[in-house]
Structure formats: C-alpha cells, structure tokens
Amino acid sequence: MESVAPTLIELGRELVKEFLYILPYLAAGVLLEAVIRTFRWHVKIRHALTRFGTWSIVVATLLGVISPLCACATLPLVISLMLAGLPLAPAMSLLVTSPLMSPASYSMLSGMLGIGWASTVTVCAVLLGLFAGLVTHLLRDRGFREDELFRKALPQGDFHDPDYPVEELRCECGKQLSHRVNRCTHNKFLVFLARFWEGSLKIGRFALIGMVIEVLAEFFIPNQWLTALLAGEGVMPILAITFATIPLHLPQVTAASMIFGFFLPDPGQTIPLANGPGIAMLVGGPVTALPVMGIFLSMFKKRVFFLYLALCISGTLTLAFAWRWLGG
Template sequence: MLRRLLEMRRAPQCDIHGSSARTVNRALVWMVLASISLVIWHVWVYGPSGHAAPYQGEARSFPLLLGAEVWDLLTNKHGILAELREVFPYFIVGVLLAGYLRTYKIAVKLQAMLRKYGVLSVFLASFVGIITPLCACGTLTTAVSLLFAGLPLAPVMALMVTSPLLSPSTYLLTLNDLGPEWTVIRTLSAFSMGIFAGLVTHFLWKRGLLGENLFIEGAVVRGDFHDEDYPDERLRCNCRQKFGNRVAVRTGNTFLVFLAKSAEMVWTVGKYILVGVAIGAIVERYMPAQWIYRFFGKDDPLNIVWVTLGSVPVFLHQISASSILYHIKSSLDGTLDGGVGLAFMIGGPVTAMPTMVLFWSVFKKRVFFLYLFVCLTGTLLIAYGFRAALFVPGVDTGNDLLRGVRSLSGGVSAVIKKQSSTVRIVMDPTRQNAIATCTNDLEGQGGVVFDGCRERFLERSAGLYDNRAYVGNIARWLEENNSSAVGRQILVYTLHDDLPYLGKGVLDRLAREGYSVSVLTRRTAPQLSEPMLDRTGQLWVFCGGAGPESRLTAAELERVSQFVAGGKGLLVVAGQSPGGTDDLSGANSLATRFGVEFAGVADQGSELPVSVASNLFNRSAELLGRLLKLVHKA
C-alpha cells in the first residue's frame, strides 16, 4: 500500500486551501530575476563585491567574474546555503506543525464556529487566521466560499487580513530570524490587524454602507468550488486530487495522512524561504547601504508611511519578510527603526499585488477599497502604535544583551564605527553607536562584545538601573557563543589601575550563575600570557589611559586573536580616558581586528532607556526564547 501511495502523481494544488496561484509564482520569478539583475549590474559596474574600482573587462572576462560572484554568494561562510542550513530545523518543525493542523482540520473546524458568536466571531476569525497556513491568494478564495456559505463579511475580512500575516511556519521562522521579542510583536500585530479590520467592517455593515451584494455581477459563478467542472479556474479547487487527500481516501492510517499533508507543505513553504533568503542576501550585499539606512535606520517618523505605501506593489510573502528584514538589520550601520520594520512585515504580505488584482475582479469596488483601507490604515496605526509602546529608538529590539534590561547608565561613550558585515549594532542612542556585537559562527570564532562606555561597568554604577542584568547578559551571551572546551571562566583584565570595575554585587551575581571570575590589572599581570588565556573561556578587556603601558603589545594582540579564533569570547570596553583625553588607540588596536573602530566620543546622558515593554511581554518573549533553543538543539 505504501508503494502505491508513493507512486501517486502530484496533482495541481488547491487554491481554496492555500496554494499559490500562477500569478503568485510569476511574481516570485520576477522578484528573483530583479535580484539577479542587481547582481549583474553590480559586477558589471563595480566588479566583484568589495571592489571599489569600476570593472576592468580586460583583466578577466565578465561571464567568469559573474559566475565567481554568484558562486561566492551561494557558498561563502555567510552565503545563501549557510543561511538555509540555519533555517532548516525551523522549516521542518513548521512544516510538521502545518501538516498536523491540516490532518486534523483544526482551522476548518474553527471556521465552522464563526457563525455562532456575532461580533465576537471577529476575534475568533483573527485567531483562525494566524494559525491557518494560507497565503493572501489562498485566503481570498477561502473567503469567497465562506461568504457563499452565509458567513458575515466582518469575520471574513478579519480572516482575509490575518491569514497572509502569520502561520505556524512563519511563526517559527520569525523566531529564528528575529528572535522571540519580534515573534511576540508580530503575533500581536497580526491579531490586532484582524480585529481592526473586522470591527471596522462590522461597523460599516451595521450602518448599511456596504450594501447587500458584495460581488461584481457575473464575476463569481455560484457552485461547488470542489467540483472539477466548476467554470472559473481562478477559484476552482483541485483538492480532491491532492496527494494528501488521495492518501486519506486510500488508507485510514492517520500517520500516513499526516506525512502526506506535511510533504505537500514542503514546496508551498520552501519556495518562499528560498526566495526570501536569496533576496535578503542580495539586498544586504549589493543594495547601497545609504538607501537602506534612509528608510529603515534613519529616525524619520514618515518612513513608516513610505514603507507602507511602497510595499503595496511588491509581492512580499509572510515567510520571506522575516528573512529579508533580518538581512536589512544586518546591513545597517545602526539599529533598525522597529516601527518601519513592523510596517514592512505587515504591509507587504497583506497587500500582495496578485491578491489585489483578484480582489478587484471579484468584489465590488466598495469592498475592494474597504480592504485596501483597513490594510493600509491598520498597518499605519499598528506600526506607529507599537513604535510608541514597545520600541525604543536606538535599541536593537530583542537583542540578547538587553534581555530584561529597562535602562542602563549612560555618560561619555566612545562611538563605535562598524567596519564588518559580521558586526551588529545593539544600541545607538542619538544615532551614536554605543554597543555592538560580532559573531562568526561559521568560522568557529567566539563572540565579541564592544561597549564604548566604561561607566556602566564601574563599581560605583553596579547598583544603578539594570547594569547588573546587562553585565550578566554579556557573560551569558559570550558563553552561548563559546565553542571551546573551557566554560564559565572569566578573566577581567584592566589596562589601567585608576578605576575599580564590576564590584562585589556584580561578581556575586556572576558567581551565582556559575561563573568563576578572576580580576587582574596591568600592574598585577604585566602580560596576557598564553597560560592565562588557555584556562579562560571569556576575556574582558577594559581599555583606557594614554601611555604605551595602556595598550596591548603586538604579541598580546595576536594571542587574543587566536583566543577568539579558538571559539572563546571577548569583551572590549573603551571610553574616555581617566584624565579626560580621547585617546582610543589602545582600544582600537584590539577592536579593529574584529571589525570595529572606536571613533571619537559622545555624551549620551546619565540614563539610556532600553525597554518599555510590560512584564507579560518580557515573560512571553522569554518562553519563546526557550522554544528557540529547543528547536536549535533539535
């Protein structure tokens, strides 16, 4: 029997249950072609990536240059294939979860309940939408069938708006790409969009502003969409011929049905992952950084409007959105504007152009403009609302270094200048980069944290704000990125003796978390020797002073480089020298080896706000973070 099941020919997919229409696939092809064109243009004008000089045709033929560039884009240690390997566990779990929902028809059963609860059905429909593995086109055909079955427009509108925004697979992929905080935010925003759309529609419907007939006369033929002879191929459903349903007919084995329905989702979900990862990698590598910063990094409230409107003609699938946004975050020389990022993830998927074309041809224009209104207005309201309520300007929301931190000590800080794509800015208050990280897992290197302000590490500041929690997060993050055999051994090394660091409270906290901390200064240990580093898993270097004794020697710098290359963690803390001078050469001799330069200083005030989120939000993000670790280990 199993052999017969495996030999079944794959039938056309069903529009009703979420497959992509031919127009969607064409849109994906055009997006890929546009991305390839960007690569070709870049190689033709500038040569291989990283070359500032124009392409010199006589040095090497253009086809060879282009082929080498594409190969490097695919196979380098931060390329497309490397990211696909990172995404793969979440993709598999998402596919299996979608297969489970489809096997037991959970979403279908919930849809059947929508007639029972009046206006409250809007809330239920919004929930159904975020667990339904449908794209915008599949949702539209489902909505037509629900309206024919007598369901009110309000819950149907809520379903049409939420389904393109989130699904089980998208949920897990967002968890991988952007972290638990962004996953909570995306879930709340999708649910809020559905409620907004449903309530607005209910209000207009009650006042008779939408009329009785929702469809263009003759645009939709009434009948059974599951009938193979249904005349409108845009809405005709071939689900009876789908592999999963044919398996269900031939066997009563629920497990085989589950496997078949999960297998159907592999390509349905996988193609958007492939496109999203590819486009994201190309955007990060070739799109001019100033263009990306102008809309996603610059502190301009109108950027939310421009990104929302600009996303209307772009076909951006929910699964691709988080991957592309991840690459946008990585390419910025500062932090992402959270409101703009949220507008990008909402506005693009919910206003997909193929859906809008089909909507225009089926529904009366007042319904079309209602859908467009709730999509655009809802995106703007939620993006601005969440920007004010949850996002703090100049903070990388969801960054592990800031978990559970509401504010930090400020003061005079050395300004961090990003010089490598492996560096990510964690905080840039007043658009002056203050904290950054560097990771290069694919080369087996340990993590590096850069902090331009020594004030939050001083003993006198240990009890202020959430400095202790921040220091604990640094130790935890470096430990998680430590691939060496030496664990939870921290060496604190001070290149000057003027100021006491950390303090008893911080050291006690680290000890309670299982860390063994040794504190040495240039006076007590004039050299960072190999034996010292061999028994250390994390090296925390506090730079300062203006003399030669306040700098690591060439031999010490090489030892630290090998230390990080061996998978161990490093913290580099700079800042204004005790005498008030701005000599950062000592810190830069170390930091530049890992893609960062400290360039000048800036006064960032006495307190830096980090988070305004509630305890419930933080707790939800923490639970999702644990799920993230479980999936990653699996």
C-alpha cells in the same frame, strides 16, 4: 568573467549558510502546520464561524492567526462561507490575519528575527484583524450588507468541484499530493507526511526567494541605503516601505527572509531593525497580497476592494507609528 565566478561562489555560500541557519525553524513550523492540516482543526473551526454571532470577529481573528492557509487560499474559502451566511466583518478579519501569521510564520520569524519580533507581529495581526472587523461591522449599513457585496450573483455549487464555473474560486486542492494519498490510503500518517512535504516546498520556496533578494541586495546595494530604510527612525522609511510593498506579492516568510541577513549578527551584517519600518515590512507587505486584491476586484464591488485596501494601509501605518512611539 574571472571576477564573476568568485562572486557567484560567495553568493551561493552566503545563501547556503543562511538557509541552514533557518532550517530547524522551517522544519518545526511546517511540522506543526502539517499536524493542523492533517486533522483539519482549522476547517472545523472555520465552518463554525457562522454560529458565533457578534463574537465571530474575535473568533475569525484568532483563527486567521493559527490557520496554516495563506491569503490566496483563504479568500475562496471565505467567499464560500459568506455565501453560507457569514457577514463581511468576520470575513475581513480572517482575510487580514491569515497572511500575517501562522505556526510556520511564527517559528521562522522566531528563528530569523527573534521571539520578540515574532510575538510583535502576532500582536499586530490580532489588532489589525479586530480593527478590520470592527470598522467593517460599523459600515455594514452603508453599502456593505451581504446582498450588496458581489459584482454578480455567484453560481451555486462546491468550490472543490473541478467543474465549478468560476475559475478564480475553483479549488485545486484535489490535485495536491496529500489529497491523492488520502483518497488512496486513508492513512493519517501518510497524509501527514504528504502535508509535511507540501508545506516544506511551499514555505521553503518563499523563504528562499526572500534570502536570494537579501543576499543580492547585500552584495550590490550600498549598505547605507538599506540601513537608512530599515533602521531609520523618521516618518519617511515607514511611508516608503508601506506604499512600496502594496503592489508586491510578499508573503510573511519572504518579507522576514529579506530582512534576516541584515538583522542578525550571524550570518549577516548587523542592521538594527527599527520598530516602525519593521512593522511596515512584516505587516504591510504580506497583508496587501496582489493576487488577493486581484480577486477582490473581479469578485466584489469596488467599494469592498477599496475598504480592504484602506483597512490594510491605515492599520499598517497606525501600528507602525504606534510601535515606533512605544519603542522610543
């Protein structure tokens, strides 16, 4: 019992030190996302997607990169757009890029792993979004037309309606603090403060989960194991990380936080993060979000789910091996 207390104190000290280090980047990213959500810029662009024609894949990819919404929040909105006429190809691009990058993700990746890694993940998100959209577009006439996607016809109605019959798609945003503040006051500044608070709780929670995992791993897992996995230059680390993260719910901020303490000289032990494993973790982990795959299985025909999974895995592996080759 005497040896447990010092260990817990040391764990807590490391956790606080790392959290304070990333706090300014967390605040900057959440601030930008709060501005975007307050003025609903991403919503205005998203509703215009159905009018962009063949350019919708590019627009959806770029929208996914700047959107503050995670994959779980994006999927119901994408389905509503598909019911309004959006083809599967741009919908797939949006779904793939949304979990990979956002203003908060870029800010926190810059703070935790450096601007180089933040920019690399952004480029990977764009490439993966374009790849997913293009492949889906080429397969459109092979069982992926708009009338061949859903397991059953979805009832008409507004997903924001609390009485919408499909529970998986029913939006709970009306219960959020920012929406209650907007209904009561219609004051943009107060809505912004509420958005900032919501974003701080959501993103801070994901960051804290990743740092707790990293601190525990640093204390209890032999360092050489982690070094072999994150700094390994062979094929196996890339394959191991890519397939190990498929069943995990691993948001971008959580994935970066898990690497953070090992990567930076201060405040963790330095592990030179290799290009391939880094991409496998930061791209492959977030893009195969388990809740999203669950909705895919329940809402869409199986071939749509397997297409999404195949695009995510093949895209991640291609990017990881390409970055490993480019990085020497």
